[in-house]
Amino acid sequence: MNKYQYKVKGVDYEVEIAEVEGNVAKVNVNGIPFEVELQRPINAAKHPTMTAPRVQAPQPAAPAAPVAPAAPVAAAPAAPAGAGAPLKAPLPGTVTDVKVQVGQKVGIGDVVMVLEAMKMQNNIESEYAGTVTSIHVKAGDTVMEGAVMMTIG
Numbered sequence: 001m002n003k004y005q006y007k008v009k010g011v012d013y014e015v016e017i018a019e020v021e022g023n024v025a026k027v028n029v030n031g032i033p034f035e036v037e038l039q040r041p042i043n044a045a046k047h048p049t050m051t052a053p054r055v056q057a058p059q060p061a062a063p064a065a066p067v068a069p070a071a072p073v074a075a076a077p078a079a080p081a082g083a084g085a086p087l088k089a090p091l092p093g094t095v096t097d098v099k100v101q102v103g104q105k106v107g108i109g110d111v112v113m114v115l116e117a118m119k120m121q122n123n124i125e126s127e128y129a130g131t132v133t134s135i136h137v138k139a140g141d142t143v144m145e146g147a148v149m150m151t152i153g
Helices: none
Strands: 002-008 011-021 024-029 032-037 085-088 093-098 111-117 120-125 130-135 148-152
Touching: 002 120, 111 148
Parallel strands: none
Antiparallel strands: 002 011, 011 024, 024 032, 085 148, 093 111, 111 120, 130 148
16 A cells, blocks of 8 residues: 655645556545556565574584684775666656765655656655665656666665
């Protein structure tokens, strides 16, 4: 169930998509239910499943032995530019605002940019948790549906 905020000619609307089956969507606009016929079916966005890392059980301690000083450990390298999962445009439109920068950490559901489509501002949310490794668009760019807008690693 997705919720969106729209402003049309100065009037605010809260739209909640309850269910989509084929080309029929059941939506609530400001609490009023509607069935909307779509020109083409929508593919539901798939969110990755987060799992906890596996932790190995501790091993029994070995007898005490003299310990040599450890060598300094280098910091882990940052993800290479462009590495990670692509965030694609869900519909054609014009990018009006990019809300993140390369190197910034984002979580699932964080608004990373705003896309104007059919005179409506659409918040584009991150589908992944991670660090922004590259941004392929800037404010004012026009994108087609499915175009890669940024990469999150």
